[in-house]
Amino acid sequence: MEPDNFSVLAHREILSVCGADRWGTGRGKSIVGEYSSGPGCPPINRMKAQRRSLARTLLLATLAAILITTSCTKKSIGQTSTTDLQLNVSVPFRFVAYGDSRFHDPRDTDAANPPVRIALVRAVAAADPAFICFTGDLVFNGDDADDWKVWDGETSVWREKNIPVYPTLGNHDVRKNEKIALSNYFQRFPDLKNSRYYSVRAANIFTLVLDSSLDEMSGPQGEWLAGKLDNIPADVDFVFLMMHHPPYTSSSDMKMLSGGHSARSQEKQLARMLEARQEKARLEKSRVRFIVFSGHVHNYERHEHGGVTYFVSGGGAAHAYPIDRAPDDPFQSKEINYHYLLVEVDHGQVKITMNRLELTNGKEVWTQPDFVKITIPEAAAAKAAAQ
Numbered sequence: 001m002e003p004d005n006f007s008v009l010a011h012r013e014i015l016s017v018c019g020a021d022r023w024g025t026g027r028g029k030s031i032v033g034e035y036s037s038g039p040g041c042p043p044i045n046r047m048k049a050q051r052r053s054l055a056r057t058l059l060l061a062t063l064a065a066i067l068i069t070t071s072c073t074k075k076s077i078g079q080t081s082t083t084d085l086q087l088n089v090s091v092p093f094r095f096v097a098y099g100d101s102r103f104h105d106p107r108d109t110d111a112a113n114p115p116v117r118i119a120l121v122r123a124v125a126a127a128d129p130a131f132i133c134f135t136g137d138l139v140f141n142g143d144d145a146d147d148w149k150v151w152d153g154e155t156s157v158w159r160e161k162n163i164p165v166y167p168t169l170g171n172h173d174v175r176k177n178e179k180i181a182l183s184n185y186f187q188r189f190p191d192l193k194n195s196r197y198y199s200v201r202a203a204n205i206f207t208l209v210l211d212s213s214l215d216e217m218s219g220p221q222g223e224w225l226a227g228k229l230d231n232i233p234a235d236v237d238f239v240f241l242m243m244h245h246p247p248y249t250s251s252s253d254m255k256m257l258s259g260g261h262s263a264r265s266q267e268k269q270l271a272r273m274l275e276a277r278q279e280k281a282r283l284e285k286s287r288v289r290f291i292v293f294s295g296h297v298h299n300y301e302r303h304e305h306g307g308v309t310y311f312v313s314g315g316g317a318a319h320a321y322p323i324d325r326a327p328d329d330p331f332q333s334k335e336i337n338y339h340y341l342l343v344e345v346d347h348g349q350v351k352i353t354m355n356r357l358e359l360t361n362g363k364e365v366w367t368q369p370d371f372v373k374i375t376i377p378e379a380a381a382a383k384a385a386a387q
Contacts, residue, residue, distance in 0.1 A: 082199075092344065098133075099168075100137045103138060103154060119359065129342075141175050142176065168210065196211040217273065301323065339354050342355055356369055
């Protein structure tokens with residue numbers, strides 16, 4: 001693999017000191033053999049020259065290896081610190097969760113459904129949420145500055161109303177050139193301070209935003225997550241986890257009904273861990289309930305496992321497709337479901353409603369085909385009140 005221009009110039013400069021040209025050849029001779037000293041090098045006899053030649057050969061080979069490795073090895077762009085955000089709100093309040101909008105040139109209808117995307121942005125703004133949780137794939141191509149300009153323009157109403165947006169990275173957000181993509185992303189969300197995963201505290205809820213393009217259960221992110229879950233503040237009723245890839249979905253990589261994605265092993269492992277923690281909380285009469293928001297699948301799903309409620313909210317305008325749902329799925333539908341989730345938070349309970357959009361001849365038709373109320377256990381509530 002050919003090194004980059006910086007490596008070539010640095011290597012060439014090193015070698016030029018004692019008469020070697022690019023890639024370690026002397027002026028007409030290999031540097032592993034006898035050669036003449038270059039300009040600025042003192043006269044030396046043959047034996048000394050051979051010894052010095054060998055020493056220089058080892059040094060130059062080492063430097064060349066470092067330079068080439070640095071130039072050619074792709075390194076993942078991680079983070080060295082995390083951000084913990086605090087939002088001052090009072091119970092009751094509401095927020096919105098949804099994703100997979102793929103902001104992109106509205107003339108290109110292959111990437112998404114622009115009229116649906118615009119209608120959803122307006123409806124979310126009209127709901128007057130305290131904040132928006134975005135489950136990833138904000139744009140079609142993360143490294144495309146024009147896609148981000150579409151995001152800037154079409155979501156300007158949110159900034160006009162001072163509605164904070166807390167996003168998670170989707171696969172499209174880091175698509176192609178990851179370094180440029182992340183620069184575009186963090187430019188829009190300076191409060192994140194370059195954190196790919198982070199937390200948000202708002203009244204009686206605690207939100208942990210994960211980056212599912214990294215392993216959620218190991219490495220720095222896994223250690224960070226475990227630390228947060230081990231130290232949930234005592235006055236938190238609900239812990240929301242948000243990531244792009246879903247731990248549960250009835251869709252499949254087989255795309256039996258024209259589209260879909262299977263759940264990956266790392267998110268399945270995450271789900272098992274959460275369900276174990278939820279069971280432990282139940283036995284200890286702890287008040288906390290875990291709720292998961294994800295996207296990636298372009299539809300709506302709700303799943304219940306081990307006391308944890310999982311939502312798939314990927315109907316933000318990327319072309320939706322039907323899902324071959326399992327018979328025991330709590331929500332049944334053969335339709336495509338463009339939508340957003342309205343989350344109404346109160347003391348000891350949340351109500352989460354799916355607001356479905358259908359455009360018929362340009363006319364918006366809104367329905368609410370699914371909702372669920374999630375409460376903290378009565379025993380835990382009584383225990384908390386007594387303390």
